[in-house]
Amino acid sequence: MSKEEKKVNRRDFLFTASYTVGAVGVGAVIWPMIDQMNPDKAQQALATTEVDISSIEPGKSITVLWRGKPIFIKKRTSEEIAEARAVKLDDLPDPQKDEDRVKEGKDEWLVMLGVCTHLGCVPLKDKGDFNGWFCPCHGSHYDVSGRIRKGPAPTNMEIPKFEFVDSNTIKIG
Amino acid sequence: MIKSNIKLLVLSFLLLISLRPLQSAEMVEPIKVDWSFKGLTGTFDRAALQRGFQVYKEVCASCHSMQYLSYRNLGEPGGPEFSEQEVKAIAASFEIEDGPDSQGEMFTRPGKPSDKFKSPYPNVQAATAANGGAYPPDMSVLVKARKGGANYIYSVLVGYEDPPPGVTLDDGVYYNKYMTGNKIKMPNNLMDGLVEYADGTESTVDQMAKDVTTFLAWAAEPELEERHRTGVKVIIYLVLLTILVYLSMKKIWSRIDSEV
Amino acid sequence: MSEHEYTPKSKAGKWFNDRLPLLTLGAHLTDYPTPKNLNYWWTFGGILTFCLITQIVTGIVLAMHYVAHADLAFASVEHIMRDVNYGWLIRYIHSNGASMFFLAVYIHIFRSLFYGSYKSPREVIWIIGLMIYLLMMAAAFMGYVLPWGQMSFWGATVITNLFSAIPLVGDSITTWLWGAYSVDNPTLNRFFSLHYLIPFLILGLVVLHIWALHVPGNNNPVGIDIKKPSKDTVPFHPYITIKDAFALLVFMIIFAGFVFFTPNVLGHSDNYIPANPLVTPAHIVPEWYLLPFYAILRSVPDKLGGVILMFSAIFILFVLPWLDTSKVRSAVFRPIYRQFFWILVIDVLMLGYVGAMPAEGIYLVLARVGTIYYFLHFIVVMPVVGYLEKTDPIPMSISEPVLTGGAEPSLARKANDKV
Numbered sequence: 001m002s003k004e005e006k007k008v009n010r011r012d013f014l015f016t017a018s019y020t021v022g023a024v025g026v027g028a029v030i031w032p033m034i035d036q037m038n039p040d041k042a043q044q045a046l047a048t049t050e051v052d053i054s055s056i057e058p059g060k061s062i063t064v065l066w067r068g069k070p071i072f073i074k075k076r077t078s079e080e081i082a083e084a085r086a087v088k089l090d091d092l093p094d095p096q097k098d099e100d101r102v103k104e105g106k107d108e109w110l111v112m113l114g115v116c117t118h119l120g121c122v123p124l125k126d127k128g129d130f131n132g133w134f135c136p137c138h139g140s141h142y143d144v145s146g147r148i149r150k151g152p153a154p155t156n157m158e159i160p161k162f163e164f165v166d167s168n169t170i171k172i173g
Numbered sequence: 174m175i176k177s178n179i180k181l182l183v184l185s186f187l188l189l190i191s192l193r194p195l196q197s198a199e200m201v202e203p204i205k206v207d208w209s210f211k212g213l214t215g216t217f218d219r220a221a222l223q224r225g226f227q228v229y230k231e232v233c234a235s236c237h238s239m240q241y242l243s244y245r246n247l248g249e250p251g252g253p254e255f256s257e258q259e260v261k262a263i264a265a266s267f268e269i270e271d272g273p274d275s276q277g278e279m280f281t282r283p284g285k286p287s288d289k290f291k292s293p294y295p296n297v298q299a300a301t302a303a304n305g306g307a308y309p310p311d312m313s314v315l316v317k318a319r320k321g322g323a324n325y326i327y328s329v330l331v332g333y334e335d336p337p338p339g340v341t342l343d344d345g346v347y348y349n350k351y352m353t354g355n356k357i358k359m360p361n362n363l364m365d366g367l368v369e370y371a372d373g374t375e376s377t378v379d380q381m382a383k384d385v386t387t388f389l390a391w392a393a394e395p396e397l398e399e400r401h402r403t404g405v406k407v408i409i410y411l412v413l414l415t416i417l418v419y420l421s422m423k424k425i426w427s428r429i430d431s432e433v
Numbered sequence: 434m435s436e437h438e439y440t441p442k443s444k445a446g447k448w449f450n451d452r453l454p455l456l457t458l459g460a461h462l463t464d465y466p467t468p469k470n471l472n473y474w475w476t477f478g479g480i481l482t483f484c485l486i487t488q489i490v491t492g493i494v495l496a497m498h499y500v501a502h503a504d505l506a507f508a509s510v511e512h513i514m515r516d517v518n519y520g521w522l523i524r525y526i527h528s529n530g531a532s533m534f535f536l537a538v539y540i541h542i543f544r545s546l547f548y549g550s551y552k553s554p555r556e557v558i559w560i561i562g563l564m565i566y567l568l569m570m571a572a573a574f575m576g577y578v579l580p581w582g583q584m585s586f587w588g589a590t591v592i593t594n595l596f597s598a599i600p601l602v603g604d605s606i607t608t609w610l611w612g613a614y615s616v617d618n619p620t621l622n623r624f625f626s627l628h629y630l631i632p633f634l635i636l637g638l639v640v641l642h643i644w645a646l647h648v649p650g651n652n653n654p655v656g657i658d659i660k661k662p663s664k665d666t667v668p669f670h671p672y673i674t675i676k677d678a679f680a681l682l683v684f685m686i687i688f689a690g691f692v693f694f695t696p697n698v699l700g701h702s703d704n705y706i707p708a709n710p711l712v713t714p715a716h717i718v719p720e721w722y723l724l725p726f727y728a729i730l731r732s733v734p735d736k737l738g739g740v741i742l743m744f745s746a747i748f749i750l751f752v753l754p755w756l757d758t759s760k761v762r763s764a765v766f767r768p769i770y771r772q773f774f775w776i777l778v779i780d781v782l783m784l785g786y787v788g789a790m791p792a793e794g795i796y797l798v799l800a801r802v803g804t805i806y807y808f809l810h811f812i813v814v815m816p817v818v819g820y821l822e823k824t825d826p827i828p829m830s831i832s833e834p835v836l837t838g839g840a841e842p843s844l845a846r847k848a849n850d851k852v
Binding site: 015046 | 245
Binding site: 414 | 675
């Protein structure tokens with residue numbers, strides 16, 4: 001390698017190093033600017049809600065707010081449970097057993113995110129072809145287990161993380 | 174030539190600055206404490222923060238609010254770092270007003286970590302009325318809101334003494350060496366042995382004043398440890414890049430300088 | 434704009450460039466012939482661009498979380514500091530960034546004063562620069578109101594009351610500015626709106642400032658006209674860009690020092706007390722960068738007089754190119770003016786210092802002396818010294834710093850005739 005080439009190499013190394021280190025810095029600065037738009041610490045801390053369910057009659061449901069979204073809590077009658085369990089999995093666009101959507105031993109309680117999985121509208125209760133919910137925005141029909149049966153929605157309505165604190169209280173989140 | 178002018182400039186400016194003490198003679202400089210959170214890499218003393226919270230809770234909180242803090246903050250990194258269980262227990266020990274419920278009524282329930290610190294009074298007017306016309310300031314950012322910061326808060330806490338002869342005080346007004354104007358409406362609330370520290374530290378007035386001041390310094394700047402850590406990294410990075418760019422600059426300009 | 438026609442190499446580039454000559458502009462900016470003797474005082478243009486962009490980016494981020502309401506503003510700032518991801522970092526960059534912006538702009542202005550960059554043919558650059566400076570002060574003042582602390586509230590009260598000094602219509606104007614009968618929620622709302630607007634006006638003026646600069650080209654420490662491109666110039670990239678980058682990094686180290694280790698030292702502790710319309714803080718002082726003007730305001734015992742004098746202190750700078758009668762640009766070759774320049778620097782620093790002190794005793798005397806000199810400097814010293822001063826010999830070109838040379842610096846020749 002000639003002396004001239006060596007000089008060029010050292011110069012190239014210096015420039016490459018400067019650019020690389022500079023680019024790392026720019027990246028490190030961009031991250032806080034992006035992350036600031038994520039839910040802040042106060043939002044994250046509000047992630048659980050406790051709900052008193054003692055006053056819900058069989059066959060009726062209530063809607064509560066959790067993380068800015070509606071949660072449907074329905075106390076199902078035994079007929080409704082039977083109807084949900086009689087459905088063949090093959091008939092479902094998003095096959096899921098009703099048993100997998102409720103807590104064992106608390107089969108009457110359906111707790112789900114009341115948000116249509118199509119584009120986020122809130123479905124209407126006791127409407128639609130399957131005795132469950134019907135989304136007025138684009139016509140998705142859900143059954144009494146909140147599973148999609150007909151319409152453009154791709155999946156069943158989501159079941160949030162929840163637990164029974166005692167027989168009258170559930171904690172969502 | 175420019176250098177000598179700059180020297181002149183600096184000298185005359187220093188002269189100006191030296192005039193300063195003339196004016197602030199009446200105010201006593203706060204005691205300088207060697208806080209652990211001072212300096213470029215300063216961090217909070219966790220034990221002091223936890224003790225300080227205890228002093229706040231048992232002594233200060235009956236009059237002073239800290240409305241911008243939440244119980245969850247007590248468990249966050251860089252703070253007192255109580256465990257999750259401890260934070261839940263602390264929060265649950267307060268009755269928080271919530272509501273309205275489905276009947277439209279307000280109700281109280283045990284606190285949750287996401288709740289803000291419970292204020293002793295519903296509003297500023299109530300706080301002022303209950304304290305002889307002097308509002309006990311919210312302590313969330315008190316350390317940042319006072320000239321002298323932590324040193325000043327600590328000094329006021331230990332600065333109570335009998336008024337010098339010739340100074341008369343109204344009822345409910347106390348003499349404090351470090352308070353601006355020397356008159357303070359907060360009585361001297363700290364006495365030796367007032368709180369029983371969970372960690373067995375002897376609760377002298379000085380110890381409690383230092384602990385609660387540390388706690389307030391954290392409350393005002395909960396980001397301090399992260400800020401110091403990030404700052405050291407950023408400066409090291411910038412110095413490194415500056416050196417690289419400086420060398421690159423020398424290289425690039427050597428093409429020109431050799432021609433001249 | 435460019436001296437030589439630029440043709441993009443690629444076909445697509447040519448297609449686009451024929452329709453919108455952005456690539457020509459880019460080539461112009463890259464090749465722009467710059468005097469090769471620019472010292473580090475010339476790097477502050479780039480630093481100021483960085484400051485403006487930083488303020489705009491962090492400001493847009495803060496506006497996503499800030500609430501412009503008298504009841505919520507203070508709490509929303511605390512929310513940013515405590516809960517928003519990296520909120521403390523972004524807010525401290527923004528608040529300290531304002532100070533760094535002014536630090537850089539003052540160095541930039543004094544550089545121009547020392548090297549005569551405001552003189553013909555660069556008067557328009559200077560005037561646009563002053564307009565930017567005025568808008569910066571307006572933006573900084575309104576930004577300081579937004580956290581709605583005690584200093585925000587009382588600073589807003591004092592500054593808006595300046596307008597009440599106007600005879601007859603003063604009170605109506607002040608009430609109109611407030612949108613209420615004191616500084617209140619409507620005031621905060623409109624200040625937020627304007628605070629968001631002004632940086633984009635500044636950005637527009639910066640484009641004009643640079644455009645106007647690229648017509649005659651840069652001044653330089655020697656202050657002589659140069660032929661471009663020539664032996665005296667270097668292409669902007671990489672020579673000036675790398676030098677600007679180096680200076681910017683040094684500047685950023687200082688900036689980071691403030692942000693991470695003393696983020697509140699340039700602010701006032703009273704601004705962490707929520708605004709209270711019933712209690713005025715003991716010492717009302719503006720932010721450090723406005724202190725010299727505050728000292729001038731207070732040096733006059735008359736309300737209207739003080740306000741007029743304070744605004745005159747800024748507006749006199751607009752006619753500076755015509756007050757300066759010297760044929761030589763750079764103070765390097767002006768032994769008498771140079772001394773006065775440094776006296777002005779000391780004078781402004783002193784005004785800034787007494788502006789922070791109570792307006793009484795020695796400080797009031799100093800403020801008055803300082804104010805008198807400030808105006809004398811521009812009204813008397815600059816025209817008179819320009820006429821009487823015997824300037825030092827001026828080189829004919831940058832690369833040949835002797836009195837012979839092939840370049841044709843018309844200005845230098847004239848000055849040399851005088852010698």
